[in-house]
Amino acid sequence: MGLLWVHFDYSSQEAIEWISNKSGIDPIASEALLTAETRPRTTVFDDSILLALRGVNLNANSNPEDMISIRLFISEDLIISTKKRDLLSVKDILDSFEKNKGPENSAEFLISLTDRLTSRMEGTIEDLQDKSSEVEEMMLESSSIQLRTEISKIRREAISLRRYLAPQREAMYKLYHDKISWLNEYDKIQLREITDQLIRYIEELDSVNDKVTLIQEELLNKVSEEMNQRMYVLSIISAIFLPLGFLTGLFGINVGGLPGTENSNAFMVFSGILAVVGVFQYYLLKKFKWI
Numbered sequence: 001m002g003l004l005w006v007h008f009d010y011s012s013q014e015a016i017e018w019i020s021n022k023s024g025i026d027p028i029a030s031e032a033l034l035t036a037e038t039r040p041r042t043t044v045f046d047d048s049i050l051l052a053l054r055g056v057n058l059n060a061n062s063n064p065e066d067m068i069s070i071r072l073f074i075s076e077d078l079i080i081s082t083k084k085r086d087l088l089s090v091k092d093i094l095d096s097f098e099k100n101k102g103p104e105n106s107a108e109f110l111i112s113l114t115d116r117l118t119s120r121m122e123g124t125i126e127d128l129q130d131k132s133s134e135v136e137e138m139m140l141e142s143s144s145i146q147l148r149t150e151i152s153k154i155r156r157e158a159i160s161l162r163r164y165l166a167p168q169r170e171a172m173y174k175l176y177h178d179k180i181s182w183l184n185e186y187d188k189i190q191l192r193e194i195t196d197q198l199i200r201y202i203e204e205l206d207s208v209n210d211k212v213t214l215i216q217e218e219l220l221n222k223v224s225e226e227m228n229q230r231m232y233v234l235s236i237i238s239a240i241f242l243p244l245g246f247l248t249g250l251f252g253i254n255v256g257g258l259p260g261t262e263n264s265n266a267f268m269v270f271s272g273i274l275a276v277v278g279v280f281q282y283y284l285l286k287k288f289k290w291i
Contacts, residue, residue, distance in 0.1 A: 003077055003105060007090065010034050010071065010082035023080060025073055033071045033082045040168035044178045048075035051171065054164040055087050055117040056124045064124040065160035074106050076182040089116035107187045114172065114191065118198050125204050128158055132211050139219050151216050158209045165202050172198060236290070240281050244274055
């Protein structure tokens with residue numbers, strides 16, 4: 001008997017009927033293949049594997065961090081896979097079968113799929129690294145709201161990707177540690193290499209997240225410093241004009257008995273006094289190194 005691969009949209013009635021009643025697999029595996037919500041994991045049933053994996057969303061007009069899930073039940077002679085949205089990695093394997101170059105057994109299928117899912121993450125992660133470098137350069141020139149929005153977007157993308165890649169790493173670990181008869185030592189070495197690549201991507205995501213966090217902190221410090229500088233200037237201006245304002249207010253009241261009301265030179269004298277007070281204040285501020 002050869003290898004059979006069936007690929008379904010898990011929400012279709014045909015998939016529900018065939019997997020539940022005709023596939024002959026464990027009911028727990030059937031339920032896992034048809035569930036709408038999944039996270040990456042590996043479960044071993046005797047000599048079969050139940051897998052839930054994620055791949056970046058590279059479909060047109062989509063966000064890569066909106067990762068697409070695929071559920072798989074793999075035994076030596078049967079592969080059942082279910083999805084809701086199309087994955088390019090699965091399409092590649094389907095295309096290879098049409099060219100008579102597809103995987104010849106379950107182990108090759110598993111290695112080919114996990115390798116394609118992992119390799120396709122590289123472009124998305126490199127794009128995040130480029131964006132973080134661009135933001136770092138922009139930060140030196142600007143502290144605009146647009147820049148802060150871009151930083152938040154990069155962090156959100158990195159966190160969203162890592163949220164699925166971390167459990168996927170654990171799922172890959174389990175693949176080559178558990179004993180499966182149709183996975184030989186060389187197959188496990190290949191799976192280990194794919195896992196190492198996945199670990200490197202996770203480390204790069206952590207690096208991007210740490211980098212933009214530092215940029216965000218630096219940006220906040222820069223904004224805070226600019227705000228403090230403005231408040232400092234306003235405080236100096238207020239300190240100078242407070243006594244001057246007090247004097248002008250005092251002499252501006254409309255009551256009798258104010259000195260100089262009958263003197264035509266009183267305004268000039270008063271202005272001179274204000275100038276002297278202002279200069280004296282400036283001298284004191286410089287002396288105590290407040291400015």
